[in-house]
Amino acid sequence: xxxxxxxLKRAAGIGLGALKxxxxxxxxxxxxxxxxxxxxxxxxxxxxxGWTGTERNRLICDDLPIEGRWPKELTGTFYRxxxxxxxxxxxxxxxxxxxxxxxxxxxxxxxxVRHLGRFVGTKKRRAEQKAGRMLWSAFGxxxxxxxxxxxxxxxxxxxxxxxxxxxxxxxxxxxxSPHRLDPRSLDTLGRKTWSDSLAGAPFSAHxxxxxxxxxxxxxxALTQGRLAFYRINASGxxxxxxxxxxxxxxxxxxxxxxAKHLVFVLPPFVFDRERAFAKGNILDAHIWRPExxxxxxxxxxxxxxxxxxxxxxxxFTFHFGNAWEDSEVIQLDYCLAPDAxxxxxTFREIMRGVWSPPTGPTRFAxxxxxxxxxxxxxxxxxxxxxxxxxxGVVGRRHRYVYSLAGGVPxxxxxxxxxxxxxxxxxxxxxxxxxxxxxxxxxxxxxxIFVPRPGSDSETDGWLLGTALDLxxxxxxxxxxxxxxxxxxxxxxxxxxYSLPLGFHGIYTxx
Amino acid sequence: MKQFQRLLFSLxxxxxxxxxxxxxxxxxVSVHSIRSDKGKIMVALHGGxxxxxxxxxxxxxxxxxxxxxxxxxxFVFRDxxxxxxxxxxxxxxxDNGRLDKGxxxxxxxxxxxxxxxxxxxxPPNFTKTAVELTSEDETLAIDVxxxxxxxxx
Numbered sequence: 001x002x003x004x005x006x007x008l009k010r011a012a013g014i015g016l017g018a019l020k021x022x023x024x025x026x027x028x029x030x031x032x033x034x035x036x037x038x039x040x041x042x043x044x045x046x047x048x049x050g051w052t053g054t055e056r057n058r059l060i061c062d063d064l065p066i067e068g069r070w071p072k073e074l075t076g077t078f079y080r081x082x083x084x085x086x087x088x089x090x091x092x093x094x095x096x097x098x099x100x101x102x103x104x105x106x107x108x109x110x111x112x113v114r115h116l117g118r119f120v121g122t123k124k125r126r127a128e129q130k131a132g133r134m135l136w137s138a139f140g141x142x143x144x145x146x147x148x149x150x151x152x153x154x155x156x157x158x159x160x161x162x163x164x165x166x167x168x169x170x171x172x173x174x175x176x177s178p179h180r181l182d183p184r185s186l187d188t189l190g191r192k193t194w195s196d197s198l199a200g201a202p203f204s205a206h207x208x209x210x211x212x213x214x215x216x217x218x219x220x221a222l223t224q225g226r227l228a229f230y231r232i233n234a235s236g237x238x239x240x241x242x243x244x245x246x247x248x249x250x251x252x253x254x255x256x257x258x259a260k261h262l263v264f265v266l267p268p269f270v271f272d273r274e275r276a277f278a279k280g281n282i283l284d285a286h287i288w289r290p291e292x293x294x295x296x297x298x299x300x301x302x303x304x305x306x307x308x309x310x311x312x313x314x315x316f317t318f319h320f321g322n323a324w325e326d327s328e329v330i331q332l333d334y335c336l337a338p339d340a341x342x343x344x345x346t347f348r349e350i351m352r353g354v355w356s357p358p359t360g361p362t363r364f365a366x367x368x369x370x371x372x373x374x375x376x377x378x379x380x381x382x383x384x385x386x387x388x389x390x391x392g393v394v395g396r397r398h399r400y401v402y403s404l405a406g407g408v409p410x411x412x413x414x415x416x417x418x419x420x421x422x423x424x425x426x427x428x429x430x431x432x433x434x435x436x437x438x439x440x441x442x443x444x445x446x447x448i449f450v451p452r453p454g455s456d457s458e459t460d461g462w463l464l465g466t467a468l469d470l471x472x473x474x475x476x477x478x479x480x481x482x483x484x485x486x487x488x489x490x491x492x493x494x495x496x497y498s499l500p501l502g503f504h505g506i507y508t509x510x
Numbered sequence: 511m512k513q514f515q516r517l518l519f520s521l522x523x524x525x526x527x528x529x530x531x532x533x534x535x536x537x538x539v540s541v542h543s544i545r546s547d548k549g550k551i552m553v554a555l556h557g558g559x560x561x562x563x564x565x566x567x568x569x570x571x572x573x574x575x576x577x578x579x580x581x582x583x584x585f586v587f588r589d590x591x592x593x594x595x596x597x598x599x600x601x602x603x604x605d606n607g608r609l610d611k612g613x614x615x616x617x618x619x620x621x622x623x624x625x626x627x628x629x630x631x632x633p634p635n636f637t638k639t640a641v642e643l644t645s646e647d648e649t650l651a652i653d654v655x656x657x658x659x660x661x662x663x
Contacts, residue, residue, distance in 0.1 A: 137630075149630040150659045151616055200659075201613050223632035224615035243613060276631035277638070285631065 029090035034352050038092060041353025046470045048353050050443055050501035053086040053099060059117035061495055064477070068491030070111040071462060071479060073453065076509040077183070078106040078464050078477070080445070081171055082502020083159045084119050086351065088134040095140025095283060096347040100125045101159030101171055101179075103186055104466075104499055106477050113477060113493040120158040120171045120179050121188030140348060142280035152176040152221075153191065153200050160205035161504035165215050166236030168192070169508075172205040174253065175220075175282075183510060194230070195238045201228065205504065206254040206320070208394050216257050216301075218264070222271040222282065225249045229262055229304060242304030246297075248272075250286055256323035256332055257395040262299040263323050263332055263369075267316040268292035269340045283348075288340055290314035296369065298330065310375050312367065316340040321364075321387035321401040321428075322394060329370050333401060333428060335385050336365040361406060361419055366428065380431065382406060383419045386446035386504075390458040400458045401426045402449050402482070405435060423447045423465060425485050434486045443468040443501060449482055450507045459483045462490075464507065468498060475499040533589040536649040537641070539597055542582040543656045545620065549605040550575045551656075553585045557595040561636035565598030565623065578603070592646055596639040597624035601656055622654040629657070 031039070042048040084102020086093050093099055101120040106113055119125060128135050136155045137146040149155050156176035163170045163178065170178035170192055177200055180189040193199045202219030209215050213234025220227050225247050231240040248270035256263040268289045276285030293311045300306035321333040342358035349356035361383035368376040383406030389398050403426065406419035422437040423444055438444045447465025455461060463480040475498050478489035541551055554570035556563075563569025574585045578601060587595075600609040601620035610618045624641050627634035643650055 146630070148628045148657070150657060197613055199612070200616070219614065221614035221616070226614050228613060241613070273631055274635075277634070280630075 031087075031090040032092055034094065035087050035090055035092040038086075038351065038353040045353065045355075046473065047355075047443060047468075048350075049470070049473055049498050050468050051086060051096065051350055051353075052498075053500050054084055054102070054117075057119055059104075059115065059497060059499070061115045061497070064113045064115060064493035064495060066111075066113065066491055066493045068489060070108065070113060070491040070493065072111045074450065074462055074464075074479065075109045076107075076450075076507055078108070078448075078450075078505055078507050079162045079164075079169070080104040080106075080466065080499075080502050080505035081120075081158070081160060081162050082500060082504075083157070084117070084500050084502075086500070088128050089132055091134045091143075092351060093138055093141045094348055094351055095138070096350055097159070097283075098138035098141050098157070099159060099500075100157050101173070102500065102502070103162065103171055103181065104502065105183075105186060106493070115495055116186060117499060118186040120181070122156050122158050122179060123153070124155055124157060137281050140281055140283040142284070146280070151200055152202060156191075159503070162506045163207055163209075163215075164506055164508045165207075165209060165213075165232070166234065168236065172203065172207075174205040174251075175202050175222075176200065178203050183508070194232065194236075198230070198238060198241065201230075203230075204252070204255070208255075208257045209391070210257070210395050211392055216262060218252070218255055218262070220246075220249060220252050222249055222251070222285075223273065223276070227252070227264075229299060231301070240304075242299070244304075244307070248289070248292070251282075253318045254320045254334075256320040256334070257301070258323045258325040258330055259395060260301055260325060261323075261330060262301060263320075263330060264297040264299075265312065265317055265320075265332075265334065266295040266297065267340065268294060268314050269316060269343075283344065286340070286344075288344075290339075296367075296375070298369065310369060310373055312375060312377060314339070316343070318362075319385065319387055321403070322389040322398045324393075324395065324397040326397070329368060331397075332367045332369065333387065334365055334367070335362045335387055335403070336379060337362040357419075364401070364403065364405075364426065380426075382424075382433070384424070384426075385420055388446065388448050390449050390451060390461070392451060392456045393458060398458060399427060399429055401428055402447055402463060404444055404446065405433065420444065423463065423480075423485065425459070425463075425482065434484075436480065436485050436488055438467055441470050443470065445502060446504055447480075448505055448507060453509070465505075466499070466502075468501060469494070473498055533591050533646070535590045535592065535643045535646050537587045537590060537595060537597070537643070538649060538651045539585040539587070539599070539624075540582060540651065540653050541585070541599060541622065541656055542653060544578055544580055544583060544601060545656070545658060546603065547578055547580050549578050549601065549603040551578050551583050551585075551599060552602050552609075553597060553599040555587050555595055555597060556636060557590075557593055561594075561596070561640075564596055564636040564639070565633050567598075570598075575602075590643055592643050594636075594640040594642050595624075596636050596641065597622075597652065597654060598633070598639070599623075599654060599656070601658075617659060620656040620658040622656045624652050624654060626653070626655050 083099030153176040158171040177191040207217035215232040250270035323332040338360040364384035404420040451461040560569035
């Protein structure tokens with residue numbers, strides 16, 4: 001039937017000279033092995049709806065049904081970012097991190113919630129949409145016949161996080177330029193250039209904004225073995241740039257700042273250029289070299305030449321909670337995995353619909369970097385990921401970290417990927433946690449703390465986060481009183497559709 | 511100019527030692543897709559013993575340059591022995607004598623390699639770009655596309 005309809009369209013098209021248009025975009029998409037395998041697995045595993053992706057360029061719901069009472073003082077927008085599609089014309093990506101970024105905006109006012117989701121209009125997405133096929137290899141996917149990638153921005157998918165700074169809303173990747181978005185329409189306005197010399201420079205997905213508006217971030221260029229640090233002032237002007245050579249260098253996803261230092265933890269998962277040529281993608285070009293340990297680099301903010309290297313045992317990390325220092329002793333917290341298998345195996349296999357757990361859970365860890373080479377690390381039992389702190393304590397002494405967490409790590413269920421089934425507030429001094437357990441019928445995503453207007457407390461405010469409701473097959477947004485997470489959400493706004501599982505969010509009062 | 515003389519010297523030295531037969535093979539390089547008349551086209555020939563340094567100019571055995579002309583430009587390397595060679599070239603558009611790179615080391619000016627080897631993960635190595643002169647009277651013609659980062663983005 002489909003074939004006949006296509007034939008009729010074509011037959012009609014010839015007269016109108018429209019044959020070319022149809023030829024470029026076949027009505028029947030040929031699905032590759034991975035895509036077929038994923039679709040088959042989805043029939044029996046409801047969690048996989050989170051990795052299905054959407055073909056719609058825009059998702060809109062003007063008035064979400066709300067259960068409970070949405071706080072009226074919470075007036076602003078919660079933006080999230082993540083890969084919104086996982087295949088291009090039937091060809092499925094090989095890794096969760098590959099797909100084009102889709103930004104979700106939840107607008108809250110007067111106790112009501114609206115949603116708008118849109119893909120970031122990167123050059124890559126526009127070119128591939130126009131061609132009707134995949135054109136480039138991606139972070140974890142090697143495409144036979146990929147177009148050449150002369151600069152990371154050629155394959156920038158802007159799919160990790162967002163930044164709101166100096167009046168601009170930016171969608172972030174980590175190996176290329178940020179993309180400017182119109183906060184209202186989510187139209188993509190183009191790539192962000194901070195200055196002529198920083199045009200196209202890599203910009204991390206986890207910049208840190210200090211309470212005075214100063215922005216710190218970094219960028220890394222694997223093929224060149226370079227790590228750059230940037231300070232951008234509150235008005236958006238580049239104030240300081242430093243570049244160092246790091247050998248060997250691997251992916252660096254996040255970092256931390258203190259009053260005086262930038263802190264980097266470099267897992268022994270490092271880029272190898274010869275392997276890159278052989279394997280054809282960035283992820284597979286990395287090698288796990290535990291003998292390197294985890295290198296900890298601290299850089300003085302006021303003098304980038306004053307750097308110190310220390311060592312931690314081998315491990316892998318994506319995310320930091322926060323760091324602060326007192327008389328030259330730095331306290332740092334982050335989420336630590338035993339190795340990179342979650343990245344190399346779990347997030348790859350999920351694209352075929354297979355849940356392949358990593359060798360061990362990612363857990364909350366606290367590190368003390370003392371004077372000299374002294375390093376102490378304490379690791380909590382509980383699985384934890386997506387740590388966040390109150391915006392007012394970034395780089396300052398903090399007590400609480402909000403994160404997703406798991407119960408006993410060994411008890412993994414198929415429907416609770418990452419073993420993360422709850423959201424917690426952790427007291428970093430006592431180690432106590434207060435949790436709300438979503439349970440196995442939900443996949444919670446990152447939750448962020450939003451302070452009550454005018455308050456500088458770490459707990460006086462709300463916790464805001466999405467979760468994929470597997471029974472409904474749809475996404476919800478929940479708001480908690482951050483002081484009483486255990487009571488469960490104050491209110492839940494339910495979308496009539498599911499959103500592709502994403503990564504990071506921000507809140508703006510606008 | 512001093513560098514050029516040094517290169518010529520090293521070229522002569524290398525070949526007088528290792529190749530006793532007559533040197534009359536040639537490589538003719540046709541560079542195309544040059545986007546402007548500005549500056550120079552710089553062409554480096556690599557081969558012999560320093561191939562690990564490819565595409566660093568310091569490792570080249572000979573260099574040629576000419577004023578840029580939009581479209582195409584030809585270069586001929588003469589009197590070569592048999593063996594493997596590779597070309598690395600760039601368009602020094604602002605005429606400052608070097609390939610300008612961005613903060614993170616990615617070229618801002620046009621560049622190209624023999625066999626039009628891809629530069630997806632940084633410059634290709636010698637093996638990916640090498641062409642072979644198999645006889646001593648051979649003239650090997652190779653096409654190299656000048657590639658500019660911006661045209662792709």
